[in-house]
Amino acid sequence: MSAAATTTPNKFVVGLWDHEEVYLHAIEHIRHKGIEIYDSLTPFPVHGLEDALGYKETRLHTAGFFFGATGTTLALTFMTWVMTTNYPINFGGKPYWPVPSFIPITFELTVLFAAWGMTLTYLVRNKLWPGRVPRIYDKRTTDDRFALVFDAEKISAQEISDIKSLCTKEGAVEVKDKVFAAGE
Amino acid sequence: MNETFEFTDKLKKQLFIMMGIGLLGLVMVFFLHPHNSHARFWANILANTYYFTGISIFGMFAVSAATLAYGGWHVLVKRILLSLAAFVRVSGFVLVLIVVLGLLNVHTLYDHVKEILHESPVAENHTTKVIFFAPAFWISRLVAYAFLWALFSWAMNKFFARTDQTDPKVYKQSKLLAAAFIVTFAVTESAASWDYIMCLDTHWYSTLFGWYNFASYGCAAWAMTILLVIYLKSKGYLSRVNENHVHDLGKLLFGFSIFWTYLWFDQFMLQWFANIPEETSFWVKRFGEGYFKFTIFGALIINFLFPLFFLIKRSAKRSFKMIGFGSALLIFGHYVDFFNYVFIEPNWNHELQHGHHAKLQTEKVVLYAQHEEHPAAVSDATPAHENKAEVAGEVKHEGAGHEAATEAHGEHGAVGAEAHGEHVAGGHGHEAPVSNFAGIGVGELLVFIGFLGAFLFAFFNNLSKRPIIVENDPYLKENEKLVVTYS
Numbered sequence: 051m052s053a054a055a056t057t058t059p060n061k062f063v064v065g066l067w068d069h070e071e072v073y074l075h076a077i078e079h080i081r082h083k084g085i086e087i088y089d090s091l092t093p094f095p096v097h098g099l100e101d102a103l104g105y106k107e108t109r110l111h112t113a114g115f116f117f118g119a120t121g122t123t124l125a126l127t128f129m130t131w132v133m134t135t136n137y138p139i140n141f142g143g144k145p146y147w148p149v150p151s152f153i154p155i156t157f158e159l160t161v162l163f164a165a166w167g168m169t170l171t172y173l174v175r176n177k178l179w180p181g182r183v184p185r186i187y188d189k190r191t192t193d194d195r196f197a198l199v200f201d202a203e204k205i206s207a208q209e210i211s212d213i214k215s216l217c218t219k220e221g222a223v224e225v226k227d228k229v230f231a232a233g234e
Numbered sequence: 235m236n237e238t239f240e241f242t243d244k245l246k247k248q249l250f251i252m253m254g255i256g257l258l259g260l261v262m263v264f265f266l267h268p269h270n271s272h273a274r275f276w277a278n279i280l281a282n283t284y285y286f287t288g289i290s291i292f293g294m295f296a297v298s299a300a301t302l303a304y305g306g307w308h309v310l311v312k313r314i315l316l317s318l319a320a321f322v323r324v325s326g327f328v329l330v331l332i333v334v335l336g337l338l339n340v341h342t343l344y345d346h347v348k349e350i351l352h353e354s355p356v357a358e359n360h361t362t363k364v365i366f367f368a369p370a371f372w373i374s375r376l377v378a379y380a381f382l383w384a385l386f387s388w389a390m391n392k393f394f395a396r397t398d399q400t401d402p403k404v405y406k407q408s409k410l411l412a413a414a415f416i417v418t419f420a421v422t423e424s425a426a427s428w429d430y431i432m433c434l435d436t437h438w439y440s441t442l443f444g445w446y447n448f449a450s451y452g453c454a455a456w457a458m459t460i461l462l463v464i465y466l467k468s469k470g471y472l473s474r475v476n477e478n479h480v481h482d483l484g485k486l487l488f489g490f491s492i493f494w495t496y497l498w499f500d501q502f503m504l505q506w507f508a509n510i511p512e513e514t515s516f517w518v519k520r521f522g523e524g525y526f527k528f529t530i531f532g533a534l535i536i537n538f539l540f541p542l543f544f545l546i547k548r549s550a551k552r553s554f555k556m557i558g559f560g561s562a563l564l565i566f567g568h569y570v571d572f573f574n575y576v577f578i579e580p581n582w583n584h585e586l587q588h589g590h591h592a593k594l595q596t597e598k599v600v601l602y603a604q605h606e607e608h609p610a611a612v613s614d615a616t617p618a619h620e621n622k623a624e625v626a627g628e629v630k631h632e633g634a635g636h637e638a639a640t641e642a643h644g645e646h647g648a649v650g651a652e653a654h655g656e657h658v659a660g661g662h663g664h665e666a667p668v669s670n671f672a673g674i675g676v677g678e679l680l681v682f683i684g685f686l687g688a689f690l691f692a693f694f695n696n697l698s699k700r701p702i703i704v705e706n707d708p709y710l711k712e713n714e715k716l717v718v719t720y721s
Contacts, residue, residue: 097715107548115546142507150503 059203060232062088063210064187065217066195066224070096073196076220077102080198085213089199091191110168110175117167118160125159126152187228195223202227237471241698249691256684263677274577276341278678280332281576282685284430285569287325288423288451289458289689291383293318294390295419296455298412306709307482307716310475313702314462316394318455319387320696321689326380329430333376337369343579346436363436376429379422386415395700399707423448431572434579438516440501449494453537454568456487457561462693464558471702477552478716484551487561491541494568498534519578525673530574536567569682573674 067073074096081087081104090103129152133139138146173179191197200213214225260275267274293315300308308315336344347367350360365371393411398404424444432443440446460483466472505513520526540563550556703710 111548142509144507150499150506153499153503 059088059201060230061202062187062228062230063200063202063213063217064226064228065198065200065214065222066188066190066226067198067221068195068223069221070196072221073198074098074102076217076222077198079220080216083216085216086201087198088201089187089197091187091197091199093192093194093196096196110172113171114164114168117171118164120167121159121161121163122156124163125156129155185230188226198222199228237703238701239466239471239694239698241694245694246691249687249694252687253684253691256681256687259677259680259682259684262680266677271340271342273342274677276332276336276343277577277579278681279328280343280430281569281572282681283325283328283332284576285454285572286685286689287322287329287383288447289455290319290322290325290387291419291423292448292451292455293459294386294415295423296459297390297394298415298419301408301412302416306712307479309707309709309713310472310479310703311459311463311483312394312707313697313700313704314459314466315455316391317693317696318458319383319391320692322387323384324692326383329426330373330376330380333430334373337373343434343576346579347433350436367433367436372429375425379426379429382418382422386418390415391696391700395704397704397706399704405708423451431575434576435516435519437512439512440505440516442497442501446494446497446501449490449497450568450571452490453487453494454565456483456490457564457568459483460487460557460561461565464554466702467554474703474714476716477554479713480554480557481548481552482716484545484557484560487557487564488541488545488551491537491545491564495534495538498538520574523578526574526578529570529674533567533570533574536563537571540564540567566682570674573678 065076067076070092073092077087077090077099081102087103090099092099130147134147140146141148144151187199188195188197198217202210202213210227217225260278263278264272264275296315297308297312299305332341333344335341337348350356350363351367351369353360353364356364390411393408396404399408424447427444427447431447432439460480463472463475463480463483467475502517505517520530541560544550545557545560550560
């Protein structure tokens with residue numbers, strides 16, 4: 051979910067909350083102060099989180115429409131070519147171009163293309179390819195903690211301590227530094 | 235915050251005007267189309283009553299399903315969904331009355347069933363149908379549906395308005411009530427679709443017809459809910475319902491539209507592919523008449539292509555104007571769909587006289603059954619009848635067809651849908667059948683408006699009796715918080 055960055059930062063400040071309501075309000079206040087949030091991790095989908103983080107609506111479904119349309123076109127043209135030109139056979143006394151019997155296969159290919167296309171796009175866009183070592187900011191984000199991650203690479207010590215005190219003020223139960231080794 | 239809908243005199247007057255328009259339409263079709271025992275009049279009543287009954291019972295189904303699934307998304311519109319069911323308390327019994335009048339030979343809609351019942355000896359493949367449609371069994375089933383629907387409509391409206399919903403005991407009872415209705419709905423909805431609509435053409439069968447009707451009800455009921463939510467919001471009620479809730483309803487509307495298409499196509503393709511005469515006769519009749527070809531594909535365009543390209547956009551589902559327009563169109567589209575099922579049979583029974591054996595216009599079915607003496611005509615069943623797609627008033631004289639029908643009876647009698655009517659001695663040489671063509675005319679539209687008015691009257695009447703939003707619902711807070719916006 052991170053914004054595309056030219057170089058991936060290794061040094062972070064992580065704030066942890068234990069309640070979604072407080073967390074949502076904290077995000078709003080922190081963003082209001084002009085502080086950039088690097089990432090947000092929650093144990094379950096939180097209603098209104100995208101809005102609070104200011105995310106734009108995803109374009110994944112638009113991509114999905116075009117993947118699906120590709121599948122539709124491919125299935126119809128291929129079957130038409132086979133049944134009319136390449137290998138016309140008469141089955142069950144149906145016409146040589148039996149469109150109704152194409153529909154189920156067209157439907158399946160549309161779904162297949164849309165599903166695979168969207169899944170792969172999602173994985174590539176989120177850098178979730180096989181063999182990737184995941185960066186775990188805090189293990190409890192899959193259990194009961196709501197985390198906000200701030201990029202601490204290029205900001206001063208003063209700003210880091212400002213962020214930390216702001217998090218505590220906004221109800222964070224824990225604030226910590228997290229540094230990853232280069233390449234991790 | 236505990237607002238109750240006020241059923242103003244102004245609104246009542248408007249709805250009474252709508253009902254008056256419907257009455258005018260009924261009078262119009264009754265006197266302008268008296269052929270065939272006023273079949274067009276009765277077909278109008280049946281199609282509309284059945285359609286709005288379906289919307290009614292789907293409202294209860296939606297609440298039951300969401301309750302059983304521990305859903306919270308529907309809580310703010312729960313009373314609207316339940317109030318849809320108010321109409322069924324009357325219409326369920328009207329439907330029974332229609333069938334009873336049909337059996338009493340007041341109208342001809344169910345004459346295909348009566349033919350089978352009067353058959354002697356009973357054809358081998360009709361034995362179970364004779365049992366299933368034995369008047370006592372048939373009518374008692376219909377009465378049972380009507381009573382069950384009315385009972386649940388009353389009970390659910392009463393129960394889900396209780397203010398002690400957070401009491402664990404009451405909460406558990408709500409699950410039981412919902413479960414009881416789901417089971418009842420599953421059985422009665424499917425069986426009602428066979429008993430009222432599928433039997434209009436008694437020989438035709440579709441094993442997914444109950445599902446198909448369910449999907450139609452679904453589209454219409456979600457569309458109706460969306461329109462009513464938008465209307466109530468415009469009147470200042472339901473301030474807590476925002477575009478996110480309408481978006482949820484819109485997604486269901488879109489999903490049910492695709493589901494409907496899936497079943498429509500399944501029904502068509504399996505019968506097209508299998509090519510069993512009992513099944514394909516249904517499509518030959520419909521595609522053979524140019525008008526019905528038009529309404530069938532018209533319904534498919536409105537109910538499938540339109541939602542697919544229009545409602546798929548997120549912004550369309552969230553804009554009250556766009557989703558309102560789409561909902562109104564889909565309500566009409568599904569009316570057209572039921573029109574295709576109900577109206578063709580009255581057109582078909584050109585000469586049915588009650589009290590006598592049926593003299594049916596059978597030439598098309600004979601052609602479809604591929605009578606060997608007319609190879610030129612049978613080579614391509616569908617286009618052979620395109621010239622039949624004429625306007626009302628055309629007199630059709632099909633003497634040759636009747637001869638063919640009489641001959642065909644010996645060979646294909648058990649197969650052709652209408653061939654059984656030709657028991658009559660002297661199937662040829664009789665007077666030309668009076669054309670009784672009924673398309674979607676002014677009469678149909680007026681009657682539809684009238685039934686819509688009656689439906690809305692029942693709806694608003696029920697809605698005004700209790701607060702619109704039931705406070706203390708355990709899921710109310712969750713539903714109120716539904717906010718999803720992107721910058």
